Amino acid sequence: MSVEIKLTSTEIRARFLDFFVGKGHLKVPSSSLVPRNDPTVLLTTAGMQQMIPYFLGRETPPAIRLTSAQKCFRTTDIDKVGNQRTLTFFEMLGNFSVGDYFKREAITFAWEFLTRVVQLPAERLHPTVHPEDNEAPKLWSEIAGFADEAIVRLDDNWWGPPGASGPCGPDSEIYYDRGVEYGCGRSDCQPGCDCERFLEIWNLVFMQYYQDFDGSRTPLPRPNIDTGMGLERLTMVLQGKESVFDTDMFRTLIDYFADLAHTAYGRDAKTDVSLRVLADHVRALVFLAADGVLPSNEGRGYIFRRILRRAVRHGKLLGLDKAFLAEATDVVAGLMGDYYTELRTQRARIAEILSLEEKKFSQTLNTGLALLSDLLATLKLRQQKVIPGEDVFKLYDTHGFPVELTQEIAAEQGFTVDTAGFEQSMQRQQERSRSASTFVQAQDDRALTAILQRVGPTEFTGYSGVTGNGKVVALVVNGEEVESISAPQQALVVLDSTPFYAESGGQIGDRGDLSGPLGIFKVEDTRRPLKGLIVHYGQLNEGHLRVGESVQAEVIGQRREDTMRNHSATHLLHKALRDLLGSQVEQRGSLVEPERLRFDFSSPRALTASDLAQIDTQINRWIRADFPVQTNIMPLQDAMETGAMALFGEKYEDLVRVVSMGSSIELCGGTHCASTGQIGIYITVQEASVAAGIRRIEALTGRAAEAYLRGRSATVESLATKLQTQPDGLETRVEQVLQDLAAARRQIAQYQREEAQRQAEQVAQQALQIADAAVVAASVDAPDDKVLREMGDIVRSKLGQPGVVVLAATFGERIALQVSVDAALTKRGLHAGKLAGAVGARLGGKGGGRPESAQGGGKNKAELGAALDLVPALVKEKLK
Incomplete structure (x- = not known):
């Protein structure tokens, strides 16, 4: 009713x-x-x-x-x-x-x-x-x-x-x-x-x-x-x-798709399912795109892609062989655009997103459906109901057919998918891909060389900020130039201009995003593989990107700021080292990244703690002085006449960039703070040798230095609490604890010697008389190998006649053996090393050594008694 x-x-x-x-x-x-x-x-x-x-x-x-x-x-x-x-x-x-x-x-x-x-x-x-x-x-x-x-x-x-x-x-x-x-x-x-x-x-x-x-x-x-x-x-x-699909919210869409498919809603149950899927999914896709969701293989972008793929598949089931999603955007906008006005203001963008993604997937779908249909028919003939993981992976890897779509179609026909086999095939492919990386690198270089010849050098705009606009002039995928990419493809992107700094001069490359009208490219690294050409390496996380499109380039600001602090501090460190050690100090390498700085320099000696304290003090004095960081472009000869420092072995252009801050003047193409005060704080954390005459300093600035100091402070507070003292009294308290610990160790050592003496005397009394020799084979308690050897010496001294001593002690999972034989007995054929070898073998291990003294051991504790029982028989055999 x-x-x-x-x-x-x-x-x-x-x-x-x-x-x-x-x-x-x-x-x-x-x-x-x-x-x-x-x-x-x-x-x-x-x-x-x-x-x-x-x-x-x-x-x-x-x-x-x-x-x-x-x-x-x-x-x-x-x-x-x-x-x-x-x-x-x-x-x-x-x-x-x-x-x-x-x-x-x-x-x-x-x-x-x-x-x-x-x-x-x-x-x-x-x-x-x-x-x-x-x-x-x-x-x-x-x-x-x-x-x-x-x-x-x-x-x-x-x-x-x-x-x-x-x-x-x-x-x-x-x-x-x-x-x-x-x-x-x-x-x-x-x-x-x-x-x-x-x-x-x-x-x-x-x-x-x-x-x-x-x-x-x-x-x-x-x-x-x-x-x-x-x-x-x-x-x-x-x-x-x-049904909700019978209301005016859906029937216009359903009838639209029914007309396209030359059918009518309500005529066939299977057809009706596909029409309802299209009506729901197209509404969903239009609204997702209007709110900025782009197709990708992660998160909400994956949901977008999965829905679109289901829509395209159901369109194929209805016989829609041509693209149909973009035009349906107008139908949804007509139904709901009066209230949700974004559907109309963004209509062209929404339609283009749907068109590109549908076009990308349609060919994949046609090929994959045909192959999957053949595969299922073969499995039916074999009366098998599980699709092998390797076949599912082939559909995915070779033809781009989504795994979830394979699972959905398989379920409709009563099949399941071997997901474990699929994952194994995926892992093997990843291993093969890693081994092919060198070949791909060579292909990339050839493609980039051609691009540089065609489009010329990239304009770097990053000295003035971390954002900018650029046009995509080239895209490279697996060493080949392409006109467009789709999420989640990995690619190399070349722009006509970019604020992204390319790795050079010790400073690592920037990371961030390139946002186009239809896609977002995640820049994971920026390099300059060829002189003049800046290349963005990364992955398209959402949507699509094409040659000729304009993008908004945005570097991760905090990461760049941290890097600039470390780079400016590197210049101050270089100057401080020359002031302390003399002009013979030359930079021999550096690494400037957000988390730390590393500076290699020539020096005839190691730096003392006093030297490092002087360097830290001087650099932090310059930081507090807040010197402006100034840059000038000038001829190389003029730069050298100003006293600017150049890198050892570096080749420079006729025009160079000179960076000065206080008394530090260097040739440098990197990015820097506006003034030294922005560095915040400098701390040397390590100084070491890396080669003959070359030393290395690692240091922290800014946020990383603050975190380091907070961590050290927390450690001091924690230790003071555990040692029941105040931080100021921690050193005195530690000295007292160390003295107490040394005294306790001496007492323990004395106790161990006394206990070893007692056990050794007891074991000596249990010696067996074999021929004219005293034989001891026993398991004892000992704290370490040293005490075990001492116990063996004590037992021999207590025997009063030539003897053989085999002692065993358990240290965790290991059984240790100590074997000694009097010199008089070695002349008659007894050999401590061979005895250790025989007993050790019974313990699942080995042994060996000199005729008079040897060591051995194993891990088979269950055989310890039987192994020691071998000793009397072995001695008797040699002395009979």
């Missing part, structure tokens, strides 16, 4: 918002599908998401009563889209109170809107509440006349905090009774049943508690209201439709 009122979805949205504006609410625009300041989710999933900062008190709301129609996106049921109800993109209508009204007003507003504004029959509306919420049932009874037994209690009527802690509370859901013909037939069928009869249309959340990390809850001083009602579901009910 349907209601009589017939409203369009646009009218329903407007009536909702106007109703709550009339109740003193401020209408706020929908936030982006890309959440602001919320790293816990990839996309906006609920209408209240933009309200969370207000509910948590982190931001001041524009009003304490708010209402909105919010764009939402949920990804958990992508594979189910195509049935009668499941959507990815949808609109959530909501009204919100930030510490103003609470349950009574929320229930009153909801009941009034549903029964009076959109005139739903009151007898078809059924509220549910949480079992522990005693207030809401009374309000529903008072406001809407529900008997207590007619109000259903459901345990899942509870809204939890967005994280481990935060606001939470019970909720009340309003269900619409579609009629018994949609039910399960059970007598106890009611809201919350899994059947299709009762449809939830509105959720009223009463946020009245704060949940702590331990799960405890305390009442909020000012509770909040958050409600959410799906526009698609409400429209379905008000228009009396069987």
